[in-house]
Amino acid sequence: xxxxxxxxxxxxxxxxxxxxxxxxxxxxxxxxxxxxxxxxxxxxxxxxxxxxxxxxxxxxxxxxxxxxxxxxxxxxxxxxxxxxxxxxxxxxxxxxxxxxxxxxxxxxxxxxxxxxxxxxxxxxxxxxxxxxxxxxxxxxxxxxxxxxxxxxxxxxxxxxxxxxxxxxxxxxxxxxxxxxxxxxxxxxxxxxxxxxxxxxxxxxxxxxxxxxxxxxxxxxxxxxxxxxxxxxxxxxxxxxxxxxxxxxxxxxxxxxxxxxxxxxxxxxxxxxxxxxxxxxxxxxxxxxxxxxxxxxxxxxxxxxxxxxxxxxxxxxxxxxxxxxxxxxxxxxxxxxx
Amino acid sequence: xxxxxxxxxxxxxxxxxxxxxxxxxxxxxxxxxxxxxxxxxxxxxxxxxxxxxxxxxxxxxxxxxxxxxxxxxxxxxxxxxxxxxxxxxxxxxxxxxxxxxxxxxxxxxxxxxxxxxxxxxxxxxxxxxxxxxxxxxxxxxxxxxxxxxxxxxxxxxxxxxxxxxxxxxxxxxxxxxxxxxxxxxxxxxxxxxxxxxxxxxxxxxxxxxxxxxxxxxxxxxxxxxxxxxxxxxxxxxxxxxxxxxxxxxxxxxxxxxxxxxxxxxxxxxxxxxxxxxxxxxxxxxxxxxxxxxxxxxxxxxxxxxxxxxxxxxxxxxxxxxxxxxxxxxxxxxxxxx
DNA sequence: CTGTTAGCGCTTTCAA
DNA sequence: TTGAAAGCGCTAACAG
Numbered sequence: 001x002x003x004x005x006x007x008x009x010x011x012x013x014x015x016x017x018x019x020x021x022x023x024x025x026x027x028x029x030x031x032x033x034x035x036x037x038x039x040x041x042x043x044x045x046x047x048x049x050x051x052x053x054x055x056x057x058x059x060x061x062x063x064x065x066x067x068x069x070x071x072x073x074x075x076x077x078x079x080x081x082x083x084x085x086x087x088x089x090x091x092x093x094x095x096x097x098x099x100x101x102x103x104x105x106x107x108x109x110x111x112x113x114x115x116x117x118x119x120x121x122x123x124x125x126x127x128x129x130x131x132x133x134x135x136x137x138x139x140x141x142x143x144x145x146x147x148x149x150x151x152x153x154x155x156x157x158x159x160x161x162x163x164x165x166x167x168x169x170x171x172x173x174x175x176x177x178x179x180x181x182x183x184x185x186x187x188x189x190x191x192x193x194x195x196x197x198x199x200x201x202x203x204x205x206x207x208x209x210x211x212x213x214x215x216x217x218x219x220x221x222x223x224x225x226x227x228x229x230x231x232x233x234x235x236x237x238x239x240x241x242x243x244x245x246x247x248x249x250x251x252x253x254x255x256x257x258x259x260x261x262x263x264x265x266x267x268x269x270x271x272x273x274x275x276x277x278x279x280x281x282x283x284x285x286x287x288x289x290x291x292x293x294x295x296x297x298x299x300x301x302x303x304x305x306x307x308x309x310x311x312x313x314x315x316x317x318x319x320x321x322x323x324x325x326x327x328x329x330x331x332x333x334x335x336x337x
Numbered sequence: 338x339x340x341x342x343x344x345x346x347x348x349x350x351x352x353x354x355x356x357x358x359x360x361x362x363x364x365x366x367x368x369x370x371x372x373x374x375x376x377x378x379x380x381x382x383x384x385x386x387x388x389x390x391x392x393x394x395x396x397x398x399x400x401x402x403x404x405x406x407x408x409x410x411x412x413x414x415x416x417x418x419x420x421x422x423x424x425x426x427x428x429x430x431x432x433x434x435x436x437x438x439x440x441x442x443x444x445x446x447x448x449x450x451x452x453x454x455x456x457x458x459x460x461x462x463x464x465x466x467x468x469x470x471x472x473x474x475x476x477x478x479x480x481x482x483x484x485x486x487x488x489x490x491x492x493x494x495x496x497x498x499x500x501x502x503x504x505x506x507x508x509x510x511x512x513x514x515x516x517x518x519x520x521x522x523x524x525x526x527x528x529x530x531x532x533x534x535x536x537x538x539x540x541x542x543x544x545x546x547x548x549x550x551x552x553x554x555x556x557x558x559x560x561x562x563x564x565x566x567x568x569x570x571x572x573x574x575x576x577x578x579x580x581x582x583x584x585x586x587x588x589x590x591x592x593x594x595x596x597x598x599x600x601x602x603x604x605x606x607x608x609x610x611x612x613x614x615x616x617x618x619x620x621x622x623x624x625x626x627x628x629x630x631x632x633x634x635x636x637x638x639x640x641x642x643x644x645x646x647x648x649x650x651x652x653x654x655x656x657x658x659x660x661x662x663x664x665x666x667x668x669x670x671x672x673x674x
Numbered sequence: 675c676t677g678t679t680a681g682c683g684c685t686t687t688c689a690a
Numbered sequence: 691t692t693g694a695a696a697g698c699g700c701t702a703a704c705a706g
Binding site for chain 1: 339382384385387388389392395397399406407408413414416417420421429430431432433445447448449450452453474475476584587591613615617618620621665
């Protein structure tokens with residue numbers, strides 16, 4: 001089926017090297033010879049085996065994208081940014097879903113290194129150094145996406161969670177809210193930590209001390225958001241606004257609110273991190289991150305590393321977020337303000 | 338950095354073959370020798386290079402997923418089904434976005450074959466045989482997803498577009514609609530053709546002749562849906578219902594409707610193919626396809642082919658759809674029934 | 675301008 | 691139980 005360079009050489013009556021040179025334009029070849037080789041290639045439908053090439057060059061022109069769940073539109077969009085950028089430069093992308101499991105993550109990284117990927121884009125499932133070291137120790141460059149890890153000497157690209165959260169909470173404060181609950185992800189993930197920090201800063205600046213803090217940690221999933229919001233909504237007096245630490249949490253939190261018979265935004269406002277695109281009547285007020293650009297920039301950085309370019313020091317790229325105010329937020333109920 | 342089997346052999350004081358045998362458990366090795374080898378592997382952090390292995394076995398344990406746009410939640414979910422199924426069986430997945438361009442598609446397939454992927458999952462951008470033949474002629478199995486191609490000897494897995502469309506239109510007819518416009522994708526894609534066929538069958542069964550047909554072809558995108566819906570809405574008397582041939586078209590169509598100052602569903606109903614998940618208040622009535630399962634079944638079929646299992650004849654798997662009735666549809670305006 | 679040799683990392687013979 | 695030789699498909703380096 002798949003013919004080799006030897007088949008082409010035989011058919012064209014030349015050596016394999018000559019065929020190689022024609023394919024790669026790596027040296028002058030007489031027009032007639034080249035013609036015969038091209039002819040043979042066409043007749044056989046020959047396609048070079050880049051595996052063999054990779055074995056020599058120790059370069060597979062393949063990168064890996066390891067993330068939590070490609071089903072989350074935030075990651076989907078990142079993924080698209082990654083693939084577009086990579087393919088522009090002749091790189092292919094392999095992807096894996098860890099579902100936030102560190103052991104899944106390590107398993108995948110192991111397979112990916114066996115496959116000799118040139119570099120890894122990683123949305124780390126935990127704040128430990130283990131996964132990163134595993135890859136870096138074997139000489140493969142890593143760029144972290146969305147999340148960063150303290151003390152790791154590693155490139156990273158993410159949205160500004162702290163500032164984004166700060167702005168969202170300031171917005172709610174300006175609307176008159178004073179009881180704002182943060183329905184958060186797990187404290188082991190930097191985005192959750194950073195968003196909590198931004199939330200805290202906004203409260204403090206507004207003169208609301210630590211006693212006003214209502215932070216609930218949970219999972220970055222819809223089910224997690226539902227459960228965590230339930231906890232937040234079990235405290236009296238009720239919060240007048242929920243700040244959901246990501247889009248999936250917002251989905252679950254909304255459900256929890258509706259089950260209590262409360263209306264959004266009349267009884268309670270919701271603001272979330274990450275957009276929820278693709279809806280007919282956009283409803284959720286969000287802190288949108290430049291997801292596509294995060295994927296793009298991270299890939300550019302990784303490919304630059306592979307090319308030996310860029311500064312030696314690890315880069316930390318933090319992109320600005322922007323708020324989109326929609327109908328899920330408004331002033332608190334009159335009797336609560 | 339990356340140590341080789343030779344490094345391990347040297348460190349353990351054995352031959353490379355012995356190391357190979359330890360790694361693959363392919364023959365008896367004395368306990369002491371095995372122990373020393375394992376020790377050396379651990380000390381070096383050795384990871385086998387599967388590229389070299391692939392070169393011999395002509396098996397990369399990698400499959401490719403070539404689709405239109407991973408950003409569409411329908412494809413995202415398929416993608417997730419593919420990856421879960423593939424990784425369960427030790428396969429990795431490469432993915433590529435064609436944006437419905439046949440030339441992009443061919444370019445990607447070429448790269449993928451060069452990379453020696455074992456099989457290809459393809460959402461074909463066109464109804465021609467070119468792409469499929471290109472891959473099959475080189476001995477690489479292909480499974481079509483979502484779309485099928487006439488006269489192609491190839492496996493395929495998809496949702497039942499004809500029946501799904503039939504049911505959606507029957508539902509609208511039962512509500513009392515008589516002027517139903519199909520805002521379709523391009524006539525070169527089987528899903529658009531099949532959905533038109535189901536639409537037609539429902540109208541005919543209801544005793545509405547060909548004169549009742551309002552089929553508008555366009556693109557499977559939001560912008561395309563917008564433009565095509567504009568055309569559908571330029572015809573008087575106005576349709577009382579739009580049947581959008583996919584979720585993105587529905588998004589654009591909805592915008593077109595709102596721009597005319599019409600309300601959904603009071604003035605005009607919308608029903609669409611493919612769900613639009615991840616919304617707080619689901620609104621759109623849809624014909625939902627089992628996207629995850631399409632990815633799963635297609636991958637299972639492909640991997641079975643790779644294992645030399647299954648019937649010789651090409652399989653055509655058609656999965657049932659199911660309607661989800663929500664708020665975007667209702668009876669036609671009283672004066673129009 | 676073209677061919678020969680050697681080797682990338684691994685494993686399948688065949689020997690010892 | 692272990693090792694040596696050969697080769698998967700390709701190309702750099704060195705002839706000629």
